Amino acid sequence: MDESILKSIAVLYAEDDDYIRMMITRFLKRRVAKVLEAANGKEGLNLYLSNKDDINLVITDIQMPGMNGMAMIDEILKLNETQPIIITTAYGDEYVANDKVCRNIIKPIDNDELIEAIMSCLGYVLFRHGVRIKEEGG
Amino acid sequence: MTIDTSDKNIFPGYKPYADLTELNQHRDLLDTVGKAALERIARSYLDLLETSTTIYEVDGSYATALFSSGYCKLLDSASRELCNTSDNAEAIACGKWLCHESRWTNASKITIETGVPYDLRPCNGGLNIYAAPIKAFGRIVGSINCGYGQPPSDDKTINELSEKYNVDKAKLREMAQEYKERPEYIIEAIKRNILLSADLIGDIYERNKLASELSVKEEQLHTAFEFSTIGIAITSPEKGWVTVNEKICNMMGYTRQELSQMTWSEITHPDDLKSDVTQFNRVLAGEINGYSLDKRFIRKDGSVIFTTLWVNCKRKDDGNIKYCVALIQDITGRRKIEEEREQFHKFFNSSDDLMVIADPNGAFKSINPACMKVLGYSEEELLSKPFIDFVHLDDRQSTLDEMVRQIQRGYSLDFENRYICKNGSFRYLSWHASYIASEGITYATARDVTDFKMLEADLTKTNTERIWLEEQNKTILSTSIDGFLKVDPSGHLLYANEAFCNMTGYTQEELLQMGIQGLEASESPEEINSSLNKTMEAGGDRFETKHRCKDGRIIDVEVSVNYSKKDDLLFAFIRDITARKRMEDEINTINRNLQKRVEEEVAKNRVKDQLMYEQSRYLSMGELLMNISHHWRQPLCGVALSIQDIKDAYLYNELDAHYLEKNVKLAMSELKTLSGIIDTFRNFYVYDKGQKEFNIAAEINRATTLISEAAKEKRIVIDKELDEALTVRGYPTDFAHAILDVLTNAMDNFGKKDATGAIIKIRLFKEASKNIIKILDNGGGIPDDIINKVFDPYFTTKDKSRGTGMGLYTTKVTIEQKMAGTISATNIDGWCELRIEL
Numbered sequence: 001m002d003e004s005i006l007k008s009i010a011v012l013y014a015e016d017d018d019y020i021r022m023m024i025t026r027f028l029k030r031r032v033a034k035v036l037e038a039a040n041g042k043e044g045l046n047l048y049l050s051n052k053d054d055i056n057l058v059i060t061d062i063q064m065p066g067m068n069g070m071a072m073i074d075e076i077l078k079l080n081e082t083q084p085i086i087i088t089t090a091y092g093d094e095y096v097a098n099d100k101v102c103r104n105i106i107k108p109i110d111n112d113e114l115i116e117a118i119m120s121c122l123g124y125v126l127f128r129h130g131v132r133i134k135e136e137g138g
Numbered sequence: 139m140t141i142d143t144s145d146k147n148i149f150p151g152y153k154p155y156a157d158l159t160e161l162n163q164h165r166d167l168l169d170t171v172g173k174a175a176l177e178r179i180a181r182s183y184l185d186l187l188e189t190s191t192t193i194y195e196v197d198g199s200y201a202t203a204l205f206s207s208g209y210c211k212l213l214d215s216a217s218r219e220l221c222n223t224s225d226n227a228e229a230i231a232c233g234k235w236l237c238h239e240s241r242w243t244n245a246s247k248i249t250i251e252t253g254v255p256y257d258l259r260p261c262n263g264g265l266n267i268y269a270a271p272i273k274a275f276g277r278i279v280g281s282i283n284c285g286y287g288q289p290p291s292d293d294k295t296i297n298e299l300s301e302k303y304n305v306d307k308a309k310l311r312e313m314a315q316e317y318k319e320r321p322e323y324i325i326e327a328i329k330r331n332i333l334l335s336a337d338l339i340g341d342i343y344e345r346n347k348l349a350s351e352l353s354v355k356e357e358q359l360h361t362a363f364e365f366s367t368i369g370i371a372i373t374s375p376e377k378g379w380v381t382v383n384e385k386i387c388n389m390m391g392y393t394r395q396e397l398s399q400m401t402w403s404e405i406t407h408p409d410d411l412k413s414d415v416t417q418f419n420r421v422l423a424g425e426i427n428g429y430s431l432d433k434r435f436i437r438k439d440g441s442v443i444f445t446t447l448w449v450n451c452k453r454k455d456d457g458n459i460k461y462c463v464a465l466i467q468d469i470t471g472r473r474k475i476e477e478e479r480e481q482f483h484k485f486f487n488s489s490d491d492l493m494v495i496a497d498p499n500g501a502f503k504s505i506n507p508a509c510m511k512v513l514g515y516s517e518e519e520l521l522s523k524p525f526i527d528f529v530h531l532d533d534r535q536s537t538l539d540e541m542v543r544q545i546q547r548g549y550s551l552d553f554e555n556r557y558i559c560k561n562g563s564f565r566y567l568s569w570h571a572s573y574i575a576s577e578g579i580t581y582a583t584a585r586d587v588t589d590f591k592m593l594e595a596d597l598t599k600t601n602t603e604r605i606w607l608e609e610q611n612k613t614i615l616s617t618s619i620d621g622f623l624k625v626d627p628s629g630h631l632l633y634a635n636e637a638f639c640n641m642t643g644y645t646q647e648e649l650l651q652m653g654i655q656g657l658e659a660s661e662s663p664e665e666i667n668s669s670l671n672k673t674m675e676a677g678g679d680r681f682e683t684k685h686r687c688k689d690g691r692i693i694d695v696e697v698s699v700n701y702s703k704k705d706d707l708l709f710a711f712i713r714d715i716t717a718r719k720r721m722e723d724e725i726n727t728i729n730r731n732l733q734k735r736v737e738e739e740v741a742k743n744r745v746k747d748q749l750m751y752e753q754s755r756y757l758s759m760g761e762l763l764m765n766i767s768h769h770w771r772q773p774l775c776g777v778a779l780s781i782q783d784i785k786d787a788y789l790y791n792e793l794d795a796h797y798l799e800k801n802v803k804l805a806m807s808e809l810k811t812l813s814g815i816i817d818t819f820r821n822f823y824v825y826d827k828g829q830k831e832f833n834i835a836a837e838i839n840r841a842t843t844l845i846s847e848a849a850k851e852k853r854i855v856i857d858k859e860l861d862e863a864l865t866v867r868g869y870p871t872d873f874a875h876a877i878l879d880v881l882t883n884a885m886d887n888f889g890k891k892d893a894t895g896a897i898i899k900i901r902l903f904k905e906a907s908k909n910i911i912k913i914l915d916n917g918g919g920i921p922d923d924i925i926n927k928v929f930d931p932y933f934t935t936k937d938k939s940r941g942t943g944m945g946l947y948t949t950k951v952t953i954e955q956k957m958a959g960t961i962s963a964t965n966i967d968g969w970c971e972l973r974i975e976l
Contacts, residue, residue: 023779030790090771108778
């Protein structure tokens, strides 16, 4: 799949660490159409609710103050059970990826691995559910 | 209505009505001043005027009403009729009783409201009314009034009045004409008289009120006086009983009448008289106003009572004593108890027998000095541990058995055991004890029977010796299993028994040819001679040596020798101890081997302990790494992203010097954080150089910093309330480690996963000069069956992968051995609480 497909997608990104969020957001913004930033699960869920039709992919940290990533994922999957979700966690052994979650990326995040994961998740969804990615402006 | 007895005007048409003062509910003036007094005062001016007068209570009730003139009486009774009711109260209320209206509503009521006299001219009946308020204690308590002036005589007024009052004109005119006019100066004098009367009534009112209040107070005082449980007396300066209460009579056994004829010095115990009189004389001399002392009185029946006495005097203006007040409390009962207690103490303290009171735990509660004297310990030493610890080892079981019997029977009699004294010797004690089951307390006395026991033993010994001497004959000696020799001072054998022959292999004949020099295997002949001399000087000896047998064997022997001065002979018993010696040697060898094995085992254990310690160190290192990794994860991720971002920016053509500068700055800042974390951890593991005074809160904070990230990860809230001012002397890092161990242990209680709702509370405060640290977690508490084991080494409730078992043990060692504090664990309402006291 061509990376240019990313140019048309919107990503919801939740991460409580300001520095990490800034860096990943910068990385994503160069590649995707739109990045919606959230500092915790509650913010993330609210953004998801108001932009449900636009968001193609959710990337979230697990350990966050207030509503954590797992709780947010549960709520999002209730709204859309086919929503592709990537989680970034500090501990591969401690948080076994939920089977509804597309991919678990262990920190420190490798940008190539992240891109690969995004592509794979979007492709999986396209293949499995035939979900059409909305054409920007089309 | 009071009918004027001097009334000459009981005329036809006059209708008397009931006495208005009967309606008086207020009854203040009426009862306080008195009806008779009020009437007498009223009559003093009314007799001069011959009209009518009224005295009202402050609420308008009638206290007195007098009518002297026929004119007033006629109109009053006529207007009463106008009310058309038989009820006086209704009549007063209806407003048609014109004369009442004139007296009260239009005159006296006004004076009560204004507080000043009022002159009503004219009244409804054409006369005038002068009214004045009655004052007492600065307030108005009533009003007094009186009619005066000439009744009207003109036809017009008579007509109007007869119509108004519904009376016969002719009668009215007749009554009006009958009244003889008083000159003006009389009227003015009477007005002054009315004012004077109001003052007089007020004065009487005040005086009577005060008198009645005083009598109430007096009655209360009297009651207090009479019913007091303490004796109270008023006494004269001459020491006489002036007034006494019932209690004093009961105490002394005399009647009031009898006491009033006596002085207190007469019934004071002679031994206490001087001290009392001395004090009393000081009161008389004005040096003091009162005193208190314990003294005895002799009762009428001759018995003695103990009292505590308080005396205080009331002086006259010239300083001399008016009277004295004496309070006397009977303390005979208390004295008796005190005396009994004192006697008991004397008995307890001076007894040569040991006396003890023992509690249900088997420790002495109380002991008398004889215990210290006999056993040589201090009181603290004897009270510090169970008494069984002082009992001779061989007697402990029998003592414990006796205690059981004692509890069953309730007593012990002549039970003997040995107590170990402080100097290591022991004493035989013969016990008598009573056990009080309801209190679980034992009261016991013991007699030191050691001397008796020794005498008994000596007697037995003397007896034995006598028998031995009597029966010392060859038969016995020959059958003895010990060898026996009779030796002269030069060492020649004069007799040897069969046992000795058997022992050495020589015949008796052979032996009699030999000296002990020939037998002795370990001493030279010179040494033997010198030993013989020494033995004879000392009268005897006991020693071990070696003898040579006929076949050349050397045997070990134990020799007990006595020198008989009388016979100038030595008698020796010889026992073959070769077998015993060999056994002793073997035992020594075994012991040596045992010692070696023990040492080996100890060494092995040391190695094992070392391994355990190493293991525990690895595990704490594991904990440490885990904590570091929690702290490191996020900054590390940040640095990684920064580096990748530089590459990314380059690819996207965004990289310039400024961009690079910004990213490097951010990455360096993250790296500094990482470096700082390493410092924090490294400092945490630097060993203490020695004891020092340190801030407790700072060390607790150091420990919590380390686990903060891990706690955040697990969503465990750490809630601290620390008194930042508290310090203690000790090892700060060891202390911080101990706290870290407790915190790690508490965190582990919440399990591996997300523990939302988990709280660890840390409290530091001062309580009764101790620093208290409480660490609580709501991880479910510790099951009761293991709560006592949590501080044991190698004890863990966690699975192998986590539990070291050393954590709380090392904490306990640090707190209790290094810091001389205490640590304990309890469950409180689902919280597990670790309490450290320093």
